[in-house]
Amino acid sequence: MTVQAPLIDRFARAITYLRLSVTDRCDLRCTYCMPERMTFLPRAEVLTLEELHKIALAFIARGVRKIRLTGGEPLVRRDMLQLVQALGRQLGDGLDELTLTTNGTHLAQFADDLAAAGVRRVNVSLDTLDRATFASLTRRDQLPQVLEGIAAAKAAGLKVKLNTVALKGLNEAEIPELVAWAHSQGHSVTLIEVMPLGEVDGDRFDHYLPLDAVRRDLESRWTLVPNADRSGGPARYLDVAETGGRLGFITPLTGNFCEGCNRVRLTATGQLFMCLGGEAQVDLRAAVRSDDPQAALDAAFARAMGEKPERHNFVIDRAGAAPALARHMSTTGG
């Protein structure tokens, strides 16, 4: 595919990475992510497979080289595999990488097909190895399925990166054990600070755990060697000398990481968010459903580049405070 004018924002950042949410629905209910009685987007408003594909191709034509499918839980969307297969055909033809973020509950069923479609890496969210803690954190007793999914991904030849949200008093004490287990399985781990996105049933502040404290704890056990690899993303990486594995830290609250941002996010209803931490959005569904989708998408992309903010500004410093943004992480995807 020949790349037309690349997408460049006002701060001269090239947008080469699209996170595409294929559904906001999920089979788990992680307490920090959504309430038990979550209000999902009306199905009629969700983009069709063809629309998602068309928009993704338009991004690739404008220089996007990496697409991460996410959600909600991407593997609960029925036609998800078809989208993966369709986008997989762009690998080597405009697209360098196609990947997804999943909670792992359906991964055992899909791992081989994902690998066959050209997916090489998956991010799996796993906050605990303890079944009871998992059941209370996600409100669903599904740890065995997730572990089975992770094992199936490995067996299918997919590289697995685990994402772990660090939660005070919940999985805090278990983090070293979780990291050691992941490394023993050949998986890297990225720790994430909980972000104030969307109303949940409890108060996130109760479990907010700044990662500098976690890092100090890990440093007292292990030799952590900084690694220069940035993978173009917000994570900072360290190698653990004792385990031989890699450990990432994503610190939206304690360390701003916006200067090299190369990404935008599309919701399942076609709203393009230029920043996870901002309200600015551009409607690509109207564009893709218009009489001249190509021209309308290009016009929408131009608006989006003009509106991408320089940085986000999360704060999670007050108990009982409303979330910084009304939107849940499951709307824009992780």
Ligand code: SAM
């Ligand atoms: N359902 C999939 C999963 O859990 O991997 C993909 C979507 S989920 C929204 C993506 C990531 O966002 C997960 O790793 C999850 O732990 C994280 N996440 C959800 N809500 C969050 C929040 N409020 N703060 C920080 N991370 C959050």
Ligand code: SF4
């Ligand atoms: Fe679902 Fe992922 Fe949110 Fe958990 S973090 S409720 S798995 S979307």
